[in-house]
Amino acid sequence: MNIVLYGVPAAMAGKIAGKYGLKLVNSPDKFRPSGSLVLVPPMGAPRHLLAFYNAMLRHEDDVDAVIICGIESCEAASTVQYCTPPGKFFSLNGELENEELLSELCLIIDSIFSEGNQLNV
DSSP, X not given: OEEEEESOOHHHHHHHHHHHTOEEESSGGGOOTTOEEEEEOOOOSHHHHHHHHHHXXXXXXXXXXXXXXXXXXXXXXXXXXXXXXXXXXXXXXXTOOHHHHHHHHHHHHHHHHHHHHHHHO
8 A cells, every 4th residue: 555645644644654654754756565655745846746746657556545634725735746647636625624634644544445445455
């Protein structure tokens, strides 16, 4: 399972990685076979967007979900959505309190994990 998070606080990403047994990494180029969680920092510079876009394209088949928090204020949202495989893009409102955000992220990730388990049965 490889999940990409954008706009999520680092401490929360660490909690999520621990809960699901994912390795916290900083680029899709560093996906691990055992599962990874990529925490993408805010990107505004075109070269950062291009590097992220290219990394996502190289690992398109490895991405299980891309989740953006605060899509309404995310300047890179369209680029991130464009390079995400179909059906694997999720967005959350940036106005959520930390507990609500964590709960919503876990609901999305739980559904992805259960879909993956149903396919392997």
